[in-house]
Amino acid sequence: MERYDIGIIGTGPAGLSAAINGKIRNKNIIVFGHEDLSAKVTRAEKINNYLGFINVSGNELKDSFQEHIRSMNIEIVPERINNVYAMGDYFALMVNDVIYEVKTVILATGIEYTRPFPGEEEYIGRGVGYCATCDAPLYKGKTVAIIGYNKEAEEEANYVSELASKLYYIPMYSGDLKLVPSIEVIKDKPMKIEGEDRVTHLVLKNQKLSVDGIFVLRDSISPGQLVPGLRIEDNHIAVDRLMSTSIPGCFAAGDCVGKPYQYIKAAGEGLIAAISASAYLDKLKREKL
The missing domain is CATH 3.50.50.60 (FAD/NAD(P)-binding domain)
Known part of the structure; x- marks a missing residue:
């Protein structure tokens, strides 16, 4: 079974930014999400604060995202990850009865708009x-x-x-x-x-x-349910400035780590998460030498 360097869950600005920057650093990546990218982005009527784009619609921004990832031969696996398990030196990403193995994972799942039921x-x-x-x-x-x-x-x-x-x-x-x-x-x-x-x-x-x-x-589940043992604070994934979570090798970016819920902030955090995941992989490689 192929083991990827970085598994990215989410195809909003954070996930796509992480994918682009992981690919730039020559990492073997796999991206899970929707082929139409992010419903939140496409529903936006006008976006005024994304640097370089003036009064752009959500659909126009989405088209630019798609053009960018196509130019870098980044493909999206249109599957929903049900569980992520830390297995020591890798993570197992569960898609029904299929398992994907990745050395690091970047959570860019957005926020869960549907609260769990009492008792759930x-x-x-x-x-x-x-x-x-x-x-x-x-x-x-x-x-x-x-x-x-x-x-x-x-x-x-x-x-x-x-x-x-x-x-x-x-x-x-x-x-x-x-x-x-x-x-x-x-x-x-x-x-x-x-x-x-x-x-x-x-x-x-x-x-x-x-x-x-x-x-x-649901269309998605909360990060705490997705990744057992993940530290959650105020209903968001707890991260440091390097977008590291409480689980070594697991990083997070975008709305799932907290406010403000802004596309440009998410894209920046996706960049940081990819850099941190790449540095983590490089450190592991040096330790094995």
């Missing part, structure tokens, strides 16, 4: 999960609820339905659903997750479901 973080690993295709075998013959925030969640629900004895699907979006007939769709608002040693119930606004497991399938 308490029962992580004890009935609450974020990758249905990863953990579905644990719930063979059991009752499962999936809270889905996007169409991709429907594919995971269909897979889990083959193993679970009962599957509830709670869509957090509108539109037609492509689910197998055995799945019970409940259009209600999740309120909290209850349990004892493990999850026992999903409480909705109008009813209460008895379940053995709950998968919360």
